[in-house]
Amino acid sequence: MKREVKTKANSPAAVLGSQESYRQLVDSVTDYAIIMLDQDGHVVSWNPGAERIQGYTKREIIGKHFERFYTTEDVRRGLPGQDLKNAAKIGRVESEVLRVRKDGTQFWANVILSPLRDQEGTVRGFAKATRDLTELKRAEETARLASTYNRSLIDATLDPLLTIGPDGKLMDVNGATEAVTGRTRQELIGTDFFDYFTEPERARAGYQQIFRDGSVRDYPLELRRSDGQVVSVLFNASVYRDEAGNVIGIVAVARDITERKQAEARIQQQSREIMELSTPVMHVWQGVVVAPLIGSLDSQRTQQFMERLLDRIVETNSPVALMDIMGVPAVDSQTAQHLIETVSAVRLLGAQVVMTGVRPAIAQTLVHLGIDLSGIITRSSLSAGLQVAFDILEMQVVPKDKRL
């Protein structure tokens, strides 16, 4: 051992000065296990770094074979001997391998094994520097995990997520964006963001707004899929900056609201159906239809009611229509106007309206609004109205009887 160190003293290591100062240097290194082995692999020197990393004290380990640092598997495969042979042959072997500590735990290590030769070039032993990579690995793993995490987070986001460069070109997209556009990532990246919308100008305006205000919320756009289908989306987006604070792009999340819109349309459809249900026009007698109006009447509803009533009168060939407004909570001038229009339209068909269920409150409003219902037959109750209906019908039937 001493001889070898002496040999070493003749080598470039001698630049470091005396053997003493060399040992001091080696001893001060705690991040590396720096040890020496004899030709066969027995430990001949041991530094504090080695003790810290591998767990053995100097006294314990000197003279022991270095194969105990290998995993049983590696020992079985004969790696310790091979490493020495390779080091002797090649001059230096560096590897990242699993090593075993005294307590049996394994750690990831960077190991450099170099042969120590005498002046004749004969290998007298080996120098071995081992660095514990556990921390590094952990950091790397964390970083790797973090990036896979980010990526998978981006991909796991059910909503389309995309980043756009200052030039308006798509920089990155996630799986949901691929799904919603019907285009692959490769197809999308680098293309013009605006081109995928039914209204590119609106998309551009939104994009400019993000730059101006820093972000947009619930910006509605319509995406055109590759198959031509149109998808309604709401965009939430904001700028992102580099460390110097310069805007380097936009991150945008789109929410596909097609389903929501469809649901809204369904609800609208349903409410239309309910509305129709709530204004049934019943054919109660040969020549008489009854239309009970229930609930408040807006323009749209009265309009639809008018069309339905007229259709039914023609369908059933009924000269009398009873329009019962008992269930109408209030009548404003607008509604009254619609009702009068309905009465006029029914007259054009050749039928008559009898308005029934005119409650005192409604009668008051109508008078106060100055609405002239004088040309319209009104009755307070539906049954009184029915009586009028029969009278009207009889008036037309009587002459026939006379002819008989």
Add this chain to the structure above:
Amino acid sequence: MPAESISVIKLRGLLLVTVPPDPDDTTVSALQEKVLQAMVQHESRGLVLDISTVQTLDSFFARTVVETVQMVGLMGGRTVLAGMRANVAVTVTQLGLSIGNALTALDVDRAIELLDAEASKELRL
């Protein structure tokens, strides 16, 4: 639709005129002319205008009808508009047109009944 193709049928002292589905202004004017001549010729007491096939009733048409009703009235007859379609009635109302004091009926049968009833009412007076 040439004006000549408008048929005026005399029926139990009444005139029955069928208006074509989509008449141009000339036809509408010619119709008025023809009706008035027939009124004189047959000494009719009433006129039934069958508009059940008419798809569009605009202000010109309405004006002609209102005039005709007035003229027929001056000649002692009553006019019934028969069979106006529901969608036409909605449109006419919304457009703000009026048909003056013409009577209306759901179809030609009822129009004739109505004119008969009017006649017997007058007799009773």
Add this chain to the structure above:
Amino acid sequence: MNDLPPGEFPIGSENDIVSARRIIRNAATALGFGLTDVTRIVTAASELTRNIYVHAKSGIMRWRSVHRGSGVGLELTFADNGPGIPDVAKALQVGYTTGTGLGMGLPGSKRLTDEMTIQSEVGRGTTIVVRKWLPT
């Protein structure tokens, strides 16, 4: 609901009013309007083409489909190089007429459609645009 190819039709004779009605009936039906709305649109077209024929002698009618979000509508343009309307607000009043009419055409057409814009310059002509949206 089908989309509609745009088109135009010159108005120069009384008979063109009938043709215009037929064209617009087909266009509105093709776009998916129900019978009552078709009747409303056709009636407005009849009024506005007649106004061209009566008040300006000749002009042109154009039609096209228009879009608003997911909504679809029919847009009709009636343009002429006639005398123009000196007071548009007055012309829109029920009963106002400079001719022998009832003064119902313009105000009635406005009620029958969803949107109406009138641009007119005395001595230059009149352009009237109406729109009707398909019920959602």
